[in-house]
Amino acid sequence: MTTTSVIELKRSALANNLDFIRNHIHNKTKISSVVKGNAYGHGIKEFVSLAEGEGINHFSVFSADEAEKVFSCKKPASVIMIMGWLENEQVEWAIQNDIEFYIFDLNFVHEVIKASKKVNKPAKVHIEVETGMNRTGFKNKSINKLLSLTDENSECFDIRGLCTHYAGAESIANHVRIQKQIRNFNSIYRNLVSKGLQPEICHTACSAAAMNYPGTCMDMVRIGIMQYGLWPSPETFIQYAHKQVNKIDPLTRVLKWKSKIMTIKEVKQGEFISYGTNYLAQEDKKIAIIPVGYSSGYSRILSNQGRVLINETFADVIGLVNMNMMIVDVTFITNVKRGDEVILIGKQGDLEITVNSFSAMSDTMNYELLVRLPQNIERRIVN
Numbered sequence: 001m002t003t004t005s006v007i008e009l010k011r012s013a014l015a016n017n018l019d020f021i022r023n024h025i026h027n028k029t030k031i032s033s034v035v036k037g038n039a040y041g042h043g044i045k046e047f048v049s050l051a052e053g054e055g056i057n058h059f060s061v062f063s064a065d066e067a068e069k070v071f072s073c074k075k076p077a078s079v080i081m082i083m084g085w086l087e088n089e090q091v092e093w094a095i096q097n098d099i100e101f102y103i104f105d106l107n108f109v110h111e112v113i114k115a116s117k118k119v120n121k122p123a124k125v126h127i128e129v130e131t132g133m134n135r136t137g138f139k140n141k142s143i144n145k146l147l148s149l150t151d152e153n154s155e156c157f158d159i160r161g162l163c164t165h166y167a168g169a170e171s172i173a174n175h176v177r178i179q180k181q182i183r184n185f186n187s188i189y190r191n192l193v194s195k196g197l198q199p200e201i202c203h204t205a206c207s208a209a210a211m212n213y214p215g216t217c218m219d220m221v222r223i224g225i226m227q228y229g230l231w232p233s234p235e236t237f238i239q240y241a242h243k244q245v246n247k248i249d250p251l252t253r254v255l256k257w258k259s260k261i262m263t264i265k266e267v268k269q270g271e272f273i274s275y276g277t278n279y280l281a282q283e284d285k286k287i288a289i290i291p292v293g294y295s296s297g298y299s300r301i302l303s304n305q306g307r308v309l310i311n312e313t314f315a316d317v318i319g320l321v322n323m324n325m326m327i328v329d330v331t332f333i334t335n336v337k338r339g340d341e342v343i344l345i346g347k348q349g350d351l352e353i354t355v356n357s358f359s360a361m362s363d364t365m366n367y368e369l370l371v372r373l374p375q376n377i378e379r380r381i382v383n
């Protein structure tokens with residue numbers, strides 16, 4: 001371990017989660033593995049190779065820089081799809097390298113036509129349509145204009161897909177809005193087909209939509225959070241478990257984050273620990289220093305709040321989390337010594353620090369917590 005902590009990715013966990021998702025969707029529906037946000041903090045390079053080993057050959061990213069990372073490590077046959085940001089200057093690169101991307105407004109379409117003509121090759125595009133989220137995507141009224149552009153420049157386009165994104169399929173509170181989006185998508189699809197456009201595939205579902213609205217799965221699902229072994233929301237798990245006899249969570253966490261004890265020391269009753277007067281030892285204490293702080297992604301909000309696992313026992317974070325270190329209370333843990341494993345997220349023995357409890361403690365959601373794990377922490381694949 002050269003970095004002060006390590007992130008382990010468990011192959012069998014990913015295999016389990018993909019099996020679960022594959023069993024849930026139609027066997028003709030393809031899975032696109034969503035690896036934006038550095039593969040939700042798991043590390044693009046390591047996660048892509050892991051996923052390819054489990055039969056994934058389609059990856060979705062948000063931006064061109066993420067696409068470049070996947071491109072540099074993927075197998076030749078794997079497809080990359082950019083769901084968001086591509087600079088005008090990067091369009092030619094994308095076309096030349098068969099990187100698929102969303103088109104979502106007419107200005108961008110003009111850039112695509114220019115780039116395609118320049119490299120003399122059609123762009124593999126997915127038409128994103130606005131169905132009610134009011135983020136990116138063509139509104140109904142600009143679709144005719146889009147079709148006339150793609151007709152006039154048909155040599156510039158290889159229309160791979162038609163897609164949209166739902167505004168919160170993980171919460172039943174959004175049910176009416178999602179149903180309306182589904183109806184809008186279907187009517188846009190029929191409209192396009194009646195005008196002679198036949199996208200190769202339709203894809204609209206993220207993890208939550210795939211679970212809660214099976215009709216949204218269509219030809220491909222874009223699965224992010226669930227492949228990593230987490231539910232999009234507690235509600236999505238409850239909705240699923242409600243229909244099962246056995247209420248056990250079928251997903252397994254892929255990620256484990258761990259460090260080691262740097263040193264142990266004794267502190268007398270009445271002394272303050274760490275910066276300032278945030279923590280006062282009420283009795284004699286034995287403390288362990290861990291070489292992980294907020295620069296490693298361990299939020300300062302966890303000062304006096306966080307917990308770690310050492311020797312299969314919970315230990316409280318005491319005092320302020322520093323930039324590179326934090327201090328935990330090991331008074332009641334026997335036989336602790338320098339070099340002992342410290343679990344920041346994951347299991348040790350029968351106990352677990354879950355991503356959910358960690359994100360609840362730090363007042364974030366699981367997605368945000370994961371993507372904030374720094375890129376420079378070493379990632380390691382385990383079986």
Ligand SMILES: *Cc1c(COP(=O)(O)O)cnc(C)c1O
Pocket residue numbers: 034036083165205206207208222223224225226232
């Ligand atoms: C992030 C994202 C997904 C995946 O969402 P999960 O909830 O992680 O499954 C799917 N589609 C789009 C457009 C996204 O931005």
